[in-house]
Amino acid sequence: MMKTSLKTSVELKGTLQDAPVPALVRIPIQKNQKPVVKKKQIVGRGQVVAETKCISAFCTGYVHATIDGMVEDILPNAIVVGPLPAPKEGEDPQMPVRPEPCAELDSLSGEDLCRKLLELGIDTNKFHPSRTLIINGLNPEPGVVVSEQLLKDAQKTLEVGVRILERAVKPGTVKIVVAEGKNITLYGCTTVHASDVYPATIDPLVVLTATGVERPDNVDIISVSDLYRVGRVGETKLPLLDAVVGVGESVYRVLTGTPVQDLLNVAGVPYGADWKIALDGPMRGEAICDLTVGIPENCTAITLVPADQFPEVQPNPCINCGECVLACPARVQPGMLSRYAEFTLFEATRSRHVDACMECGMCTFVCPVNRPVMQFLKLAKQHLAAQDEFTASCRLQS
Numbered sequence: 380m381m382k383t384s385l386k387t388s389v390e391l392k393g394t395l396q397d398a399p400v401p402a403l404v405r406i407p408i409q410k411n412q413k414p415v416v417k418k419k420q421i422v423g424r425g426q427v428v429a430e431t432k433c434i435s436a437f438c439t440g441y442v443h444a445t446i447d448g449m450v451e452d453i454l455p456n457a458i459v460v461g462p463l464p465a466p467k468e469g470e471d472p473q474m475p476v477r478p479e480p481c482a483e484l485d486s487l488s489g490e491d492l493c494r495k496l497l498e499l500g501i502d503t504n505k506f507h508p509s510r511t512l513i514i515n516g517l518n519p520e521p522g523v524v525v526s527e528q529l530l531k532d533a534q535k536t537l538e539v540g541v542r543i544l545e546r547a548v549k550p551g552t553v554k555i556v557v558a559e560g561k562n563i564t565l566y567g568c569t570t571v572h573a574s575d576v577y578p579a580t581i582d583p584l585v586v587l588t589a590t591g592v593e594r595p596d597n598v599d600i601i602s603v604s605d606l607y608r609v610g611r612v613g614e615t616k617l618p619l620l621d622a623v624v625g626v627g628e629s630v631y632r633v634l635t636g637t638p639v640q641d642l643l644n645v646a647g648v649p650y651g652a653d654w655k656i657a658l659d660g661p662m663r664g665e666a667i668c669d670l671t672v673g674i675p676e677n678c679t680a681i682t683l684v685p686a687d688q689f690p691e692v693q694p695n696p697c698i699n700c701g702e703c704v705l706a707c708p709a710r711v712q713p714g715m716l717s718r719y720a721e722f723t724l725f726e727a728t729r730s731r732h733v734d735a736c737m738e739c740g741m742c743t744f745v746c747p748v749n750r751p752v753m754q755f756l757k758l759a760k761q762h763l764a765a766q767d768e769f770t771a772s773c774r775l776q777s
């Protein structure tokens with residue numbers, strides 16, 4: 380087993396920096412978002428490029444162009460916006476239209492405000508009216524410092540975020556959970572201290588610490604990054620355009636869709652061709668093999684893993700040692716579930732509570748034979764979800 384600290388708190392070395400505007404962006408879109416632009420269309424910074432297929436005010440936010448430019452491609456998972464074309468001889472350059480600041484943001488409340496936030500790019504599906512709201516102020520994973528950086532450098536924006544949520548969802552109580560020993564407060568929030576040793580920092584365990592109850596149904600939890608996004612929209616009154624992402628010891632505010640390669644160039648962090656690179660942290664992040672991929676708005680870090688630092692994860696046979704069971708905070712049996720998933724016995728994982736898995740990655744981390752245990756469980760969950768969706772869509776033939 381590799382030796383690495385699971386402590387997530389750090390002594391911050393720098394301040395939040397702005398990354399430069401890239402020449403081209405690949406703005407990620409999700410399955411439930413429908414592009415509303417065409418190829419070769421000129422778009423202005425902040426213009427809607429994809430809408431969410433949802434009638435509720437509580438849903439995934441709309442997607443916006445993050446630079447002025449021309450739509451170069453519309454892919455199943457991204458909209459590519461490149462530079463504005465040079466004007467033809469004798470013609471005026473095409474001027475992109477940018478949206479005006481949303482003046483009504485200050486006067487709206489309740490569901491109307493949630494709907495407006497959604498249109499401005501906020502994922503409102505994380506909020507429900509009148510529940511207790513917990514802000515997870517712990518850094519999400521070892522080596523990912525965005526939460527502490529934002530709490531240090533963006534207090535004003537976070538305060539705007541709390542004020543907006545007070546009007547939008549009218550939470551009963553607002554608590555912020557921070558690391559033991561840290562003197563951190565936030566406007567309107569009661570401070571609660573918790574362990575900063577992973578996996579205690581993941582949302583379900585933070586809720587347990589803050590409320591004393593497992594999976595309570597009257598509590599919403601959001602990250603500091605989520606709150607920052609609300610505050611950023613409230614401050615600018617413009618659509619959400621940026622993500623806050625850590626690379627090495629630095630944290631950048633970067634336009635959504637900026638290619639990973641561009642941010643790595645800005646950060647100047649050395650890495651080898653055989654290193655692993657992941658979006659988000661080392662425990663839960665997703666490895667990427669293409670550095671042109673655009674940074675999603677909810678990305679917290681670009682993690683660089685040297686080739687010789689960690690053993691290669693491979694589907695080696697489980698030796699039934701039980702290490703993953705001891706490490707699992709959800710108290711399921713990851714080794715057994717991973718074996719069912721490996722042999723496509725997905726239905727067997729359902730009755731053995733695969734849905735209780737919090738996707739913390741501890742099982743993969745401790746496995747002595749380096750099985751991708753959590754990844755097998757995620758595969759099982761995806762299959763079961765797809766199967767349920769299909770079943771729900773079935774109609775009796777008349």
Ligand code: SF4
Binds near residue numbers: 711
């Ligand atoms: S990822 Fe593994 S250790 Fe974490 S909750 Fe799921 S099964 Fe348990």
Ligand code: SF4
Binds near residue numbers: 715750
């Ligand atoms: S830690 Fe790995 S080898 Fe041990 S029981 Fe879990 S999956 Fe199997």
